[in-house]
Amino acid sequence: MMPAELEQTVGLAGDTTLLDGYAPLPRTYDELFRWDGSPREEVAELVAELNELGRAEFMTRQKLAEDALFRGGVTFSVYSDARGQEKIFPFDLIPRVIPAAEWATVERGLIQRVTALNMFLSDLYQEQRILAEGRIPKEVVFGTAGYLEKLRGILPREGVFVNIAGIDLIRGAQGGFLVLEDNLRTPSGVSYVLENRVVMKRVFPRVFRRSRVRPVEAYPARLGDALMSVSPRPPEESRIVVLTPGPYNSAYFEHSFLARQMGCDLVEGSDLFVHDKHVYVKTTSGPERVDVIYRRIDDDFLDPAVFRDDSALGVRGLVEAYAAGNVSLANAPGNGVADNKAVYPFVPEMVRFYLGEEPILGQVETYICARPSECDHVLSKLSEMVVKAVDGSGGYGMLFGPRATRAELDEFAEKLRADPEGYIAQPVIELSTCPTWVDGEAAPRRVDLRPFVLTGKTSWVLPGGLTRVALRAGSYVVNSSQGGGSKDTWVLEGPPT
Amino acid sequence: MISRVAGNCFWLNRYMERAGSMARLLRVNRAFVPGVDLPQLSRWHPLIVVAGEEERYRRHFGEDEDGETVQEYLTWDRRNATSIVESVRWARENARTARETVSSEMWETINSLWHWLQGGPGRRLYRSDRDHFYQHIRQMGELFHGQADETMLNGEPLAFMRLGRYLERAGQTARLMDVHYHTFPDEGPIDDPVRLAQWWALLACCSATEPFQKRSFGTPTARDVVSFLLFEPDLPRSVSHCLRAARHALVHVRGFGSNRIGMVSTALMEALLSHLALREGHALVGDELHEELTYLVDSVTDLCTSIEQEFFQSTELQTRILAEASSAAAQQ
Numbered sequence: 001m002m003p004a005e006l007e008q009t010v011g012l013a014g015d016t017t018l019l020d021g022y023a024p025l026p027r028t029y030d031e032l033f034r035w036d037g038s039p040r041e042e043v044a045e046l047v048a049e050l051n052e053l054g055r056a057e058f059m060t061r062q063k064l065a066e067d068a069l070f071r072g073g074v075t076f077s078v079y080s081d082a083r084g085q086e087k088i089f090p091f092d093l094i095p096r097v098i099p100a101a102e103w104a105t106v107e108r109g110l111i112q113r114v115t116a117l118n119m120f121l122s123d124l125y126q127e128q129r130i131l132a133e134g135r136i137p138k139e140v141v142f143g144t145a146g147y148l149e150k151l152r153g154i155l156p157r158e159g160v161f162v163n164i165a166g167i168d169l170i171r172g173a174q175g176g177f178l179v180l181e182d183n184l185r186t187p188s189g190v191s192y193v194l195e196n197r198v199v200m201k202r203v204f205p206r207v208f209r210r211s212r213v214r215p216v217e218a219y220p221a222r223l224g225d226a227l228m229s230v231s232p233r234p235p236e237e238s239r240i241v242v243l244t245p246g247p248y249n250s251a252y253f254e255h256s257f258l259a260r261q262m263g264c265d266l267v268e269g270s271d272l273f274v275h276d277k278h279v280y281v282k283t284t285s286g287p288e289r290v291d292v293i294y295r296r297i298d299d300d301f302l303d304p305a306v307f308r309d310d311s312a313l314g315v316r317g318l319v320e321a322y323a324a325g326n327v328s329l330a331n332a333p334g335n336g337v338a339d340n341k342a343v344y345p346f347v348p349e350m351v352r353f354y355l356g357e358e359p360i361l362g363q364v365e366t367y368i369c370a371r372p373s374e375c376d377h378v379l380s381k382l383s384e385m386v387v388k389a390v391d392g393s394g395g396y397g398m399l400f401g402p403r404a405t406r407a408e409l410d411e412f413a414e415k416l417r418a419d420p421e422g423y424i425a426q427p428v429i430e431l432s433t434c435p436t437w438v439d440g441e442a443a444p445r446r447v448d449l450r451p452f453v454l455t456g457k458t459s460w461v462l463p464g465g466l467t468r469v470a471l472r473a474g475s476y477v478v479n480s481s482q483g484g485g486s487k488d489t490w491v492l493e494g495p496p497t
Numbered sequence: 498m499i500s501r502v503a504g505n506c507f508w509l510n511r512y513m514e515r516a517g518s519m520a521r522l523l524r525v526n527r528a529f530v531p532g533v534d535l536p537q538l539s540r541w542h543p544l545i546v547v548a549g550e551e552e553r554y555r556r557h558f559g560e561d562e563d564g565e566t567v568q569e570y571l572t573w574d575r576r577n578a579t580s581i582v583e584s585v586r587w588a589r590e591n592a593r594t595a596r597e598t599v600s601s602e603m604w605e606t607i608n609s610l611w612h613w614l615q616g617g618p619g620r621r622l623y624r625s626d627r628d629h630f631y632q633h634i635r636q637m638g639e640l641f642h643g644q645a646d647e648t649m650l651n652g653e654p655l656a657f658m659r660l661g662r663y664l665e666r667a668g669q670t671a672r673l674m675d676v677h678y679h680t681f682p683d684e685g686p687i688d689d690p691v692r693l694a695q696w697w698a699l700l701a702c703c704s705a706t707e708p709f710q711k712r713s714f715g716t717p718t719a720r721d722v723v724s725f726l727l728f729e730p731d732l733p734r735s736v737s738h739c740l741r742a743a744r745h746a747l748v749h750v751r752g753f754g755s756n757r758i759g760m761v762s763t764a765l766m767e768a769l770l771s772h773l774a775l776r777e778g779h780a781l782v783g784d785e786l787h788e789e790l791t792y793l794v795d796s797v798t799d800l801c802t803s804i805e806q807e808f809f810q811s812t813e814l815q816t817r818i819l820a821e822a823s824s825a826a827a828q829q
Binding site: 070071246247252253256257259260265266267268270271273275276280281282283284285286287 | 498499500501502503590593594596597605608609612653657750757758759808811812815816818819820823
């Protein structure tokens with residue numbers, strides 16, 4: 001079907017409307033509806049448009065969208081065997097909408113936070129002023145994986161450690177955005193933002209056009225600019241590559257997508273080699289210098305000469321070339337120390353320390369189990385807490401108190417007592433919901449948001465980001481590995497000036 | 498371009514060519530077998546030989562050369578590296594790995610062919626209308642190669658794709674002829690009806706029936722068919738045409754590169770082409786033909802190995818180039 005035909009179809013007579021009877025959850029903020037069930041002012045028109053479509057038509061388009069994503073190979077998930085278990089990242093057509101004014105604040109807050117995190121890393125790998133002045137306890141920084149003493153004294157070009165950040169935001173019951181987690185190593189998901197948008201425009205051309213949504217298409221070019229700005233050689237001589245662990249990595253689609261969109265080469269570790277502290281890529285016309293590597297493999301695997309020597313993914317001698325200033329790595333190695341869960345509670349302190357400002361974005365109250373008094377508090381309220389392993393990610397290794405059985409709570413309490421340094425705890429946040437199409441009707445499902453911040457000489461925030469949605473009723477876990485899906489995120493244009 | 502990715506382009510096209518060619522072969526043979534009275538061994542056995550799978554096939558199925566078993570083996574069997582499903586799988590793996598280089602159109606074609614084979618629709622059609630099944634695969638192969646020419650920049654990646662496509666094709670044609678060489682009479686028209694049918698099948702396997710009819714009148718002679726398939730410059734699947742097209746691609750590729758990489762492959766390619774030029778016009782029959790075809794198949798294999806070493810698996814060569822450059826710089 002062509003978009004032109006799509007525009008003419010409207011809901012059939014007698015066909016129930018899409019969002020009628022949608023009931024937001026009690027004590028929970030809904031992205032599109034007020035507590036009384038009426039649409040929020042800025043989305044009233046969108047809701048009317050969706051209602052006009054009707055259920056049957058909506059389902060046709062949902063199918064169309066899924067087919068398009070599958071055909072295009074916009075898939076995730078690891079091959080469990082060579083036969084290839086690929087799935088599309090489930091995509092929900094009802095968009096998540098963020099009004100212009102609210103986004104403006106988020107944008108400033110994100111830039112502020114990323115700036116402070118960059119300054120923190122820069123400080124930590126040089127003078128360590130923030131530790132000397134006692135603003136962050138030393139044991140928090142050195143006690144967790146992520147800090148790489150070997151890299152102390154090496155400063156990336158422009159002093160930027162975090163060129164690409166993915167800052168996970170959630171909305172609590174009061175509606176304000178809170179930072180849940182910083183991803184400063186190899187945050188993924190942006191390809192879904194771009195692909196979802198393409199599909200959305202195709203299946204909802206009219207709704208989309210009328211909503212005045214800020215475009216996301218500039219991302220690859222902006223990423224290219226940010227990477228180029230840290231090249232050791234002039235742009236016209238520079239070669240940028242994207243380094244992937246390979247096609248069996250779950251985010252491989254994204255690696256290849258970004259390389260394609262930026263017009264640069266996608267390489268694997270075996271394509272690169274180091275000669276005389278310079279990095280080269282093997283090409284069909286001989287070795288060629290590489291200046292900037294957007295690497296999507298973890299620190300541990302980057303260079304077998306420095307980190308894990310069993311790594312077949314990395315490049316021997318890469319860190320030496322980086323230290324010599326002959327190649328830029330984005331993101332810089334060693335960032336893990338700034339985005340782990342033990343350091344998270346101190347980010348507001350970084351903002352105050354380095355910038356002399358109050359943080360614009362709030363974050364979730366966090367108990368540091370390494371502190372005996374806080375650990376006792378957590379243990380006494382375990383059933384109301386989310387407890388996370390400091391080194392865990394992807395929703396693994398955590399306890400979700402309200403959902404755990406007595407036995408599970410007891411078992412977790414044991415683990416916590418045995419290794420308090422390994423955990424932090426947070427009160428349960430009632431994540432905001434957004435209407436989501438499940439089993440033939442729109443139902444409230446919890447969402448988060450991962451905006452992306454690019455930093456070269458300056459910072460830029462992609463309008464919107466990846467909205468992930470927990471598709472299971474009542475679930476708070478939005479990770480794609482655990483039954484999460486995604487939505488297009490619409491940041492609306494401000495009023496014409 | 499990145500050496501490894503060049504290899505992906507090369508192999509992607511070899512595998513797609515292989516899948517399409519196997520589908521064509523199976524389809525032609527299905528039409529051919531019922532029409533002639535042949536000893537059991539001459540019905541499906543030649544296909545196993547062309548696939549280079551005699552040994553493995555015998556290990557799994559012994560003497561059973563029933564048409565259904567052979568078709569199943571050559572189409573679906575994952576143990577057979579040249580089965581259609583395996584060729585498509587590896588083509589897709591190569592495309593996935595070089596996803597940023599392969600055009601979206603090509604990727605969608607290969608991806609949908611793969612899903613079609615993997616899912617129900619392919620299997621169902623295999624059971625209900627097999628001719629259509631093989632035809633579909635063949636057509637997807639043709640679509641794929643057409644898309645390569647129509648949607649890729651005329652640059653190095655496409656040149657490697659063509660290189661893979663034409664070398665695979667040259668080898669295929671030579672192998673197909675080799676399976677049939679013993680049925681070619683030394684002289685005169687082919688008048689035995691069974692042999693004639695075999696000959697027409699051979700031509701059909703090379704998509705050469707209609708082209709041959711346009712160039713040859715009356716009952717064909719062995720010499721006509723052999724020289725048509727080996728030397729006809731205008732036939733897309735003649736050995737000569739394929740090798741020339743491959744040379745064109747290789748020249749294109751080397752045009753981008755230093756003289757160092759591709760030196761050996763170019764020498765091998767030139768040697769093979771001059772060898773072929775010398776044979777042109779000679780009547781090749783019987784053992785002489787067999788020897789010639791064996792030589793061609795082996796030479797193409799050697800050439801592919803050399804391309805692999807010089808262009809794709811080139812770590813050693815690349816390090817040497819840099820080391821030489823730095824020592825030259827040091828001397829100055």
